[in-house]
Amino acid sequence: MNKPTIALGQSDFENLREGGHFYVDKSLLIEEVIQDTNPVVLLPRPRRFGKTLNLSMLHYFFDNQRDYSGLFTGLAITKSPAWEHQGKYPVVMVSFRSCKGPNWEAMQHQLAKAISAMVEPHLYLLKKDGLWRGNKREKFEALLDREAPKHVLQDSLLFITQLLEEYHGIAPILLLDEYDTPLIEAYNRGYYAEARDTIQILFGDALKDNKALGKAIITGILRVAKESLFSGLNNLTVATVLDEGYADKFGFTPEEVKKGLEAQGLPEHYEDVDTWYNGYRFGKHQIYNPWSILNYLQKPTQGFRPYWVNTSENSLLIRQFEQASFSTITQLEKLMQGEVLESELKDHTVFQDLERPKAMTLMTFLVFSGYLYASFDRQEETKYYYQLRIPNKEVLAVYQTIFERYFEQTLDTQPTQEMLEGLLNGNIALFERYLKGYVLEAFSYYDLADDAPEKIYHAFMMGTLGYLFPTHKITSNREVGLGRADMLLIPKDADDRRGYVLEFKRAERAESLKATAQEALEQIEQRQYTAELLAEKRQVYAVGIAFFGKQVALAYAPFS
Structure with missing residues (x-):
């Protein structure tokens, strides 16, 4: 039996089916859409989880311009009562995937291209003379030629649905793919308000109280807060990655992955595939x-790789890392060490909140974008808490890449490297000298008070030492000996038999800095924080670090 070919990046349902390529049957999405009583359905999912292909499938199912029924031969939808809707509706599909640009003028040009591509399949409308009262023909042709003024562009979705409803005598299906791409791009480029205002009118007029709309299905990555985009829209179903609705219609289930591996003659690879690419939870x-x-099914001999990594598409994530607080960076580093964290999550994103984001805002963004696995934990009144972890090895590779870039951009590379080399090589005087200057410079930005809590310094040191993440295992607040060590630093190189234990304390006054550092060092010894590393026959360096405002002092001792 011939193996089905893998058509990577093929998002056109007709091409995929007629080409006989590998396809996982997601046709019961159609049934769920039809059964949904709300006329507008928003389905946020991470990038590259099949959103465009699913909308293309919906297009070919509902479209009444040609007979596409043969594309669905052998699929589950043909046995559903929903099959009676096949080929019964006019369909409008718009992809905002390419709506990007360095400024608002460039973005408007891309929006005009997207709307022109939406209008072009409906040139047959021009043949009906009675349809073109007033200046409708001029508006249609301006949209087609990408010459429409801003107010006509904003009115275009409402305009085309009204034309189709009048021509066919039945309200059309509206499919909007990657609706939030213009907003994410505008936010990254600094013209978010202009883009939001235009998109708000474009969508609002078409989706709110539009009698010419049969059903609208919208996909994107984020659920942008209702008050900032879908203002006044009450007829909306939102099914995010946290919800049960539509949960198995995007991405592959374990059973579907096993069938795919069997079809390619690779059933024995399931456990490794599971480690690398499993770990998401939708509903x-x-x-x-x-x-x-x-990607793996197409080229299994290349082994397991982080195929999802694409730096250009991670621009918003990188920006969030750059703007996050020390404490938030520390939480992310704990996740990278394999820890599970608890966090409240919201079901939407407010772009303004992403400026210097709080931990909850960033964690919500990471869950929606596919960078964190979220499992519901509990509800406290109107707040919902989830257990969070990094999904798999592939996503961990994304974090590692972005963290390396983060530290390269946020730390002055040469002095920082010299400072950390001082620590690693036991040159504590050099480490202390650089650290004092770095603390003074870094905390001047935050106007740190003398009575700042110890956790601020802990987070700061975690962020600073995170530069060593590619070469060292860094653990924080780990139970060891007779207590919890603030930080352990262990080389990943098995031949490097060194180890480092760091303890942090806040001094009560500047005059007691040295004594407090010595107290931190004594705590390392008294509570036997070095015991585990010594049992591994390592040369252990213990460092007590005391902080007071923007001042720092160190005490140091080797153990072997």
Whole structure:
């Protein structure tokens, strides 16, 4: 039996089916859409989880311009009562995937291209003379030629649905793909308000109280807060990655992955595939990254790789790292060490909140974007708490890449390297000298008070030492000996038999800095924080570090 070919990046349902390529049957999405009583359905999912292909499938199912029924031969939807809706509706599809640009003028040009591509399949409307009262023909042709003024562009979705409803006598299906791409791009480029105002009118007029709209299905990555985009829209179903609705319609389930591996003659690879590409949870369903699975199925001899990594598409994530606080960076580093964290999550994103984001805002963004696995934990009144972890090895590789870039950009590379080399080589005087200057410079930005809590310094040191993450295992507040050591630093190189134990304290006054550093060092010895590393026959360096405002002092001792 011939193996089905893998058509990477093929998001056109007709091309995929007619080409006989590998396809995972997601056709019951159609049934769920039809059964949804709300006329507007928003389905946020991470990038490359099959959103565009699913909308293309909906297009070919509902479209009444040609007979596309043959594309669905053998699929589950043909046995559903929903099959009676096949080929019964006019369809409008708009992709905002390419709506990007360095400024608002460039963005408007891309929006005009997207709307022109939406209008072009409906040139047949021009043949009906009675349809073109007033200046409708001029508006249609201006949209087609990408010459429409701003107010006509903003009115375009409402305009085309009204034309189709009048022509066909039935309200059309509206499909909006990657609706938030213009907003994310505008936020990254600094013209968010202009983009939001235009998109708000474009969507609002078409989706709110539009009698010419049969059903609208919208996909994107984020659920942008209702008050900032879908203002006044009450007829909206939102099914995010936290919800049960539509949960198994994007991405691959374990059963679907196993069938794919069997079809390619690779059933014995499941456990490794599971380690690399599993770990997502949509509603109650365990979900695999489909882009990565397809890449692996196409070229299994290349081994397991982080196929999902794409720096250009991680620009917003990188920006969040750069703006995050020390404490938030520390939480992310704990996740990278394999820890599970608890956090409140919201079901939406407010772009303004992403400026110097709080931990909850960033964690919500990471969950929606596919960078964290979230499992519901508990509800406290109107707040919802989840257990969070990094999904798999592939996503861990993304974090490692971004963290390396983060530390390269946020730390003065040469002095920082010399400072950390001082610590690693036991030159504590050099380490202390650089650290004093770095603390003074870093905390001047935050106007740190003399009575700042110890956790601020702990987070700061975690962020500073995080530069060593590619070469060292860094653990924080780990139970060891007779207590919890603030930080352990262990080389990943098995031949490097050194180890480092650091303890942090806040001094009560500047005059007691040295004594407090010595107290931290004595705590390392008294509570036997070095015991585990010594048992591994390592040369251990213990460092007590005391802080007072923007001042720092160190005490040091080797153990072997």
